[in-house]
Amino acid sequence: MRFRVLTVVLAMALAGCSVGTTSDDQGKRVVLVTHDSFAMSKDVLAAFTRKTGITIDVRKLGDAGALTNQLVLTKGSPIGDVAFGVDNTFASRALDEDVFVPYQVEVNGPAEYNIDNTNRLTAVDLGDVCLNVDPAALSAKGVPEPTSYADLTKPEYKDLLVMEDPATSSPGLAYLLGTIAKFGDGWQDYWRALKANGVQVVSGWEEAYTQAFSGSSGKGPRPIVVSYASSPSAELDDKGNPRTKAVLDTCFRQVEYAGILNNAKHPEDAEKVMDFLLSAEFQSQVPEQMYVYPTRKDVTLPEAWQKAAPLPTAPAELPAKDIQQNRERWISEWRGIVQG
């Protein structure tokens, strides 16, 4: 009896014990803290390590809001050297709290998205949040594809839109911000009309896109969803043509930034990682790895993207300061209108 217990414990231990195997290999390491959507090809990362001797240790800390808040909470004793993924809706909080130190990367493009002139945050990529539509489902209903925010309040689009809750989802928040940028003080009327027209609100992108939207594998009931300009590039049919489309006049721009953390343990190596994030090798992989657009001007988009997901030309934008000051109030007013 006792023998059997021992065997089982031993077998379990042999099956995959990892106690004490967290070895620190030699060489320089830089800890890159980022959000859950970070992805980069192993080849590109390995090439960087070969060139510089620096291994990038990636730590993911949730979405952009969770990442920013953890950086603020640990600013005295940071959990990494470089942070990537603080976006324009949270950048002001990070800057106000002195989470980052200045560093300038000399490439053409990112400066266009600078928040202030202190060089503490450098734009790495852009992602536009736009309405996505399922053209096949719409034409089956005999409804034309919508082309603007205002279209969705028309009777023919009743009960067709599903979106994410701005309180719990970053694309949901971006869409709300887009309507505020577009309608100014009239944004509340727009949402009253949307509510009357049967907008469905769910808590996260997963449910909205993969479950409620008809154009994804979930084959849900709603042919219009709030997602990203890049999403159609992942929904290709056998011939490589996109099955869904982004409505380019309903986009809100999310810019993701990187910076070197205050009190970082490896500040010099961190600078090399910053240069790497803006290098042509990294930037050219950004679309396929993270479904976002590079900020560098001299990088071309992959072919599938040129067909399915061109960069929206005139997206809505709001100053980071305004977003920081009003975010919570806007969300609670939105809740009052749509969920009250």
Place this chain on the structure above:
Amino acid sequence: MARHSPGLKPRGLALIALVPLGFLAVFFVWPVVAILRLGLDEGGVLATLGTAEVWRLVGFTVAQAAGATAVAVVAGLPVAFLLARTNLPGLGLIRVIILVPFVLPSVVVGLAFRTLLPDGGVWAIVLANAFFNVAVVARTVAGLWTHLDRRAEDAARALGASRLRTFTNVTLPALAPAIGSAAAVVFLFCATSFGVVLILGGARLRTLETEIYLRTVELLDLSGAAALSLLQLGAVLAALSIGAIMRRRRETALRLRGKAESARRPAGGEWAVVVLAVLVVVLLLVPIVSLVVRSLSTADGWRLDGYRALTGFGYEGSLEISGLDAVRNSLAAATDATLIAVTLGTMASVVLVSLARNKVRYVEVIDTAFMLPLGVSAVTVGFGYLVTLDLLPGDLRTSAALVPLAQALVVTPLVIRIMLPVLRSIDERLRQAAASLGASPWRVWREVDVPMAGRSLLTAAAFGYVVALGEFGATSFLARPDTATLPVAIARLISRPGELNNQMAYAACTLLVLVTVAVVAIVERVRVPVGEF
């Protein structure tokens, strides 16, 4: 003075107690107190507690948890009857099936219930929470029911009582302690359930747990989060106290019998209960089967693409590691967590039972302290780690070792709940006999307690393993991309576009179910009654 039990000397006991208490202090109390203090220092905690919104949250949290607990009890009792009192074929399979919901990632269960009950609202939350916990009721109650002396019921029947009257007047009172302590644990799980409430309730139906998450992670409103955490802690302590009182009543000796005597072929009205139990099991299977179906159906009909993809990294490399690596990570982390939790849980149980044998007061306070990690938000603990663990050598905050440690925090209470009743039930006279024959305290443990409790140690290990496999809250917060476990990888896959990612996510769920079934099935062969939970 009462006769001293032949146990460990106070100094030895204190040394043993130091290990689990130290673990609890470093990896739970310190981080949680630190993050609460940050919130309290900001001020405004009292103001938050005074708002009507907060009390609406408390009301909804308690109401949905009470509802889910009621549903779990009502659904669990017929299954408990089936497992305990009948000798029908296929019971082994049912025992295994009802445990599967335990390990399913909450995001997947949330989406499944969303599909099954599109406009469910409160009901969807109640049913999904109950879905996770039917097994706790069924197995805890069955554990006692199996050993209940059937002759009292037979006597009542012979004296002319109907089956119903016999049940309500004889059986139910005897089962009440088991039902009560199971209900307390289920209430705890439901009150702190996170993933399903977030998906099914959105921002409209919020509980303390989801609001603590939002305020901590998205708003960094530590003061508001602290206020809510204190309320949650209060509710948890209340539930644990009720559970402790129920357990104390259960200990008062029941005349227990072996299974062979109490299991019979059902007769008459009992068949109705059997049908009800089977219905419950079928209902539990619906969400599970829907996951398997989704893993197989593609735009081009039924395909195994999702399963083939498990060897890869998802559509365009959505994962940093392959699906199989995630399985390996899961098994490794769960193994480490189980070894840690079984060690700590056994030590804690030994201390608790020794203290109880020597009639030390306040045993229940220590017992309750070990249970607390089940009732505190994973995000509170996780954010607590951020502001404390950098002070330990080696900055554990971003270490891969933190995953099994955090899982062990959740698993240890369950190990204690399984080990403790068995250790307590060991006949004191046996131990005294060994002692008077000259055995040292250690030898008494080695020769009497260990052989008798060995099997439940194995049960505890298996349950711990299953819970650690499915643990998502703390793991998703702490796992690094290269150490992602299966549930973390599933959540990741489901949050990316592309049909293949979705299929792979559901295939991974099916794999998780299979691993669980395998682990539970192996333990079931050893046939140990489950503890008191």
